[in-house]
Amino acid sequence: MSKNKAPGPDEITSDVFFRGGEAITTYLTKVYNKMLQTKEVPPSWNEANIIILFKKGDPGNIKTHRPISLIAHSYKLFMRLFQKRMEIVLGENQPRDQAGFRKKFSTTDHVxxxxxxxxxxxxxxxxxxxxxxxxxxxxxxxxxxxxTEALRKISINETYVQILENIYRQATARMHINNLVSEEVHINRGVRQGDSISPKLFTAAIEDTL
Incomplete structure (x- = not known):
């Protein structure tokens, strides 16, 4: 996690986690362990604030902009842990010709x-x-x-899969553009832009499809 990152819907900034010391570590450990037992997640983890970032080209063309999901930092930390635990199993179940989002792999190998x-x-x-x-x-x-089905097929821990299902089943978002905020909408598909685990979820799904 980087410092000075924008907060998610819970409005808790990343600085809290850097300055919280042992107190925040102890608190998060209790929360995460309880989640692993109950498979339930905080309501703020289902929510996202979506902002639009300009990439390059014509500013008037929507295709030159990219949406980013601002999500709770406590969620990001948990997903980072999940990602680390999943990487070994996922790597073992992907062929060498899958170079996307993998350490020690590069598109230059494909070229x-x-x-x-x-x-x-x-x-x-x-x-x-x-x-x-x-x-x-x-x-x-x-x-x-x-x-989630792709993760089950490669024997990712069922607890993590169910937690993911609970997050995405109730996923909602609000658009934030020029100080205007949209109504809450339910997200029926897609993985979150700006979430470290999203590339791994995508490659797992595409590998299972192919």
């Missing part, structure tokens, strides 16, 4: 492999067909059930 395939087929005068798939708005389109 090198593709170049080798092209060179060898040209060398031996063999036919070659290459397909490229551009997953547009990938994080927004992932179905919630597909992520």
């Amino acid at each position: 090198y492999t593709l170049n080798q395939v092209i060179e060898k087929t040209n060398e031996h005068n063999l036919p070659l067909c290459v397909g490229f798939i551009d997953y547009e708005k990938t994080f927004y389109s992932v179905e919630h059930f597909s992520t």
Whole structure:
């Protein structure tokens, strides 16, 4: 967690966790352990404030902007722990050709492999067909059930899977634009932008689909 990060709906800033010392550590440990026992999460974990960040290009084009979910920092810390515990199992169940969001993997490996395939087929005068798939708005389109079912298939701890289900089943968000706030809306699909575990959920779902 970085300092000076914007708070989520609970309005608790990241500074609280940096300055809280042993008291905040003890408190969070109790909360997290209780959650692991009951599989219930704080209501603020279901909520998100969505802001829009300009990337580049035409400011008047909505496609040049990216939504970011501002979520509770206590949620982020828990998901970071979950991610660390999940990485080993997830890594063991993904093939080497899946380089997305993995340590010691890079897209340059894919580029090198593709170049080798092209060179060898040209060398031996063999036919070659290459397909490229551009997953547009990938994080927004992932179905919630597909992520949790994918995690179950690779034997991720059921407690964590049920906690994820409880979070996404009741997920809501409000848009914050130019000091205006929208009504609360229910989020039926997609993983949260700005959540450290979202890339892992996406790769688990896409690997299960393919």
